[in-house]
Amino acid sequence: MRRAFSDTLLKIAxxxxxxVFLTGDLGYKVFDDFIAKFxxxxxxxxxxxxxxxxxxxxxxxxxxRPIAYSIxxxxxxxxxxxxxFGVAYHKLPVMIVGAGGGxxxxxxxxxxxxxxxxxxxxxxxxxxxxxxxxxxxLRMLMPELLKLKGPSYLRVGKYGEPELNHPSPVExxxxxxxxxxxxxxxxxxxxxxxDIYPKMNIFLSAGLDPALYHFHTIKPVDRSIFPEIEKNxxxxxxxxxxxxxxxxxxxICEWKAETNSKLKILRSGAPxxxxxxSPSREELRTRLGLTAAALKxxxxxxxxxxx
Amino acid sequence: xxxxxxxxxxxxxxxxxxVQMAFDARExxxxxxxxxxxxxxxxxxxxxxxxxxxxxxxxxxxxxxxGHGCSALYAAMAAYDIISPSLLKEYSRTDGALPNHPxxxxxxxxxxxxxxxxxxxxxxxxxxxxxxxSGNTDSRAVVLMSDGECNEGSVWEAAMFAAAQxxxxxxxxxxxxxxxxxxxxxxxxxxxxxxxxxxxxxxxAVTIRGxxxxxxxxxxxQLPAGNNKPAAVIAKTIPxxxxxxxxxxxxxxxxxxxxxxLKNALAEIGAEPLx
Numbered sequence: 408m409r410r411a412f413s414d415t416l417l418k419i420a421x422x423x424x425x426x427v428f429l430t431g432d433l434g435y436k437v438f439d440d441f442i443a444k445f446x447x448x449x450x451x452x453x454x455x456x457x458x459x460x461x462x463x464x465x466x467x468x469x470x471x472r473p474i475a476y477s478i479x480x481x482x483x484x485x486x487x488x489x490x491x492f493g494v495a496y497h498k499l500p501v502m503i504v505g506a507g508g509g510x511x512x513x514x515x516x517x518x519x520x521x522x523x524x525x526x527x528x529x530x531x532x533x534x535x536x537x538x539x540x541x542x543x544x545l546r547m548l549m550p551e552l553l554k555l556k557g558p559s560y561l562r563v564g565k566y567g568e569p570e571l572n573h574p575s576p577v578e579x580x581x582x583x584x585x586x587x588x589x590x591x592x593x594x595x596x597x598x599x600x601x602d603i604y605p606k607m608n609i610f611l612s613a614g615l616d617p618a619l620y621h622f623h624t625i626k627p628v629d630r631s632i633f634p635e636i637e638k639n640x641x642x643x644x645x646x647x648x649x650x651x652x653x654x655x656x657x658x659i660c661e662w663k664a665e666t667n668s669k670l671k672i673l674r675s676g677a678p679x680x681x682x683x684x685s686p687s688r689e690e691l692r693t694r695l696g697l698t699a700a701a702l703k704x705x706x707x708x709x710x711x712x713x714x
Numbered sequence: 715x716x717x718x719x720x721x722x723x724x725x726x727x728x729x730x731x732x733v734q735m736a737f738d739a740r741e742x743x744x745x746x747x748x749x750x751x752x753x754x755x756x757x758x759x760x761x762x763x764x765x766x767x768x769x770x771x772x773x774x775x776x777x778x779x780x781g782h783g784c785s786a787l788y789a790a791m792a793a794y795d796i797i798s799p800s801l802l803k804e805y806s807r808t809d810g811a812l813p814n815h816p817x818x819x820x821x822x823x824x825x826x827x828x829x830x831x832x833x834x835x836x837x838x839x840x841x842x843x844x845x846x847x848s849g850n851t852d853s854r855a856v857v858l859m860s861d862g863e864c865n866e867g868s869v870w871e872a873a874m875f876a877a878a879q880x881x882x883x884x885x886x887x888x889x890x891x892x893x894x895x896x897x898x899x900x901x902x903x904x905x906x907x908x909x910x911x912x913x914x915x916x917x918x919a920v921t922i923r924g925x926x927x928x929x930x931x932x933x934x935x936q937l938p939a940g941n942n943k944p945a946a947v948i949a950k951t952i953p954x955x956x957x958x959x960x961x962x963x964x965x966x967x968x969x970x971x972x973x974x975x976l977k978n979a980l981a982e983i984g985a986e987p988l989x
Binding site: 427447448450452453455457458461462463464465466467468469470471473488489492493496497 | 818825826827830832833836837838839840841842843844845847848867868871872874875878
């Protein structure tokens with residue numbers, strides 16, 4: 408997905424001379440093509456995330472379309488005040504890019520984990536939040552984000568995620584039904600869908616027939632899909648690398664509370680705890696139940712109870 | 715640039731207006747407003763070019779980063795016909811154009827909103843980068859900050875960035891009144907020199923008497939032109955300057971003047987408030 412990001416950036420910048428790319432001293436060799444082509448429109452503000460965002464704010468005030476890039480916790484939690492004050496309060500078209508959101512950098516430890524990026528930026532008014540599933544979604548959604556009049560956050564994964572390759576349309580602000588099913592709906596946001604979607608057979612072999620919905624746009628969320636889910640399913644299982652205060656879980660809980668929906672909502676996500684140590688992302692996903700096998704067990708358990 | 719005499723008259727008008735506004739709105743922050751009135755009088759009195767016209771891309775960008783002193787900003791804008799003096803009565807009113815921290819959504823004449831400290835300098839540097847990309851290297855960005863604001867780490871991130879980018883058209887004016895919300899700057903953050911700090915960050919820096927109109931005028935006029943260093947003018951000022959019973963009394967960071975305070979202050983200032 409990282410490659411899809413740098414390729415898309417280059418393509419968009421070729422067409423739009425207002426695009427300026429800023430980094431907080433990260434992205435070694437990732438943006439060499441961009442730098443070679445547009446040296447003036449590449450700014451390394453140094454290990455200074457407040458200045459990363461404030462430079463972007465100043466550029467946006469002068470009519471530019473800045474894209475501010477860093478590793479997710481340093482693009483969100485670290486300069487949160489600058490984003491809240493400069494970007495959100497002024498309603499500026501600044502795109503913030505968090506590379507390695509969620510637990511992409513699981514092994515690097517707590518400082519590099521960002522299960523809270525969606526929650527943090529999600530509380531800011533008018534912030535559009537996108538966490539693409541695969542590189543194909545990123546390529547389709549990033550140009551749309553850069554057409555917005557207001558701020559946006561794009562969570563970008565790592566290198567090498569597979570393409571999602573699903574025929575349903577990819578539209579900003581629209582959820583996707585990747586598989587119709589009965590009783591249980593699995594709902595994903597972000598790149599975890601690339602791990603779940605190809606493994607739907609695990610559910611089928613266990614006698615389950617779950618629906619699979621994917622939301623690349625977290626905010627504004629596509630609420631029109633929730634009643635559809637409720638119509639066909641009694642239980643929704645949200646799976647995402649996010650704390651419950653953000654992501655699709657928060658959105659669907661809010662909807663449930665507002666509509667008195669009877670849909671039962673389960674969650675596999677980040678706990679209310681720092682993850683210590685140096686687990687690999689795969690180890691961590693297994694530990695937190697963020698795998699197709701763990702979800703299958705959760706669904707079976709739910710199915711038995713529901714019966 | 716107006717003459718020193720004319721600037722003094724404008725400064726008195728701005729001062730009187732600040733006290734009147736604080737009285738009318740039952741607002742505070744007079745210490746911080748009055749300390750920077752002379753700086754604003756000179757900035758708007760001929761130093762800033764084209765600032766009133768937001769559609770003029772060649773204008774100097776002025777940012778009042780110390781948003782809590784905004785009654786002085788509003789009064790200065792009225793004194794120099796950037797906003798109508800009749801607008802001053804909207805200060806701190808619900809849904810008014812002049813909230814008690816400047817808001818760009820309420821007052822379109824502003825470059826940015828302010829109220830949270832430590833943002834103005836960094837945003838100004840971003841604006842200068844944008845202007846340079848657009849081929850405009852003539853316009854300046856001028857940021858009025860407080861010394862307490864320089865506690866913020868983001869100020870020094872901005873200072874590094876601006877020096878590295880060689881923004882010779884960036885001017886930081888520090889209202890160095892020595893006082894911050896709950897005490898004395900030198901006690902809270904150490905008794906060190908702001909001038910030396912900025913200089914060591916690669917800036918041109920001078921320290922001046924900030925409530926002396928002639929000194930402020932001279933300092934701004936003598937800023938080095940055509941070099942590639944950003945400049946900092948450290949203006950040593952007096953909190954509550956111009957009203958003897960408000961000077962150096964931290965209470966006036968929080969207090970609103972009574973009718974008697976207003977009467978005494980206006981008599982001392984010797985000017986009529988605008989609006």
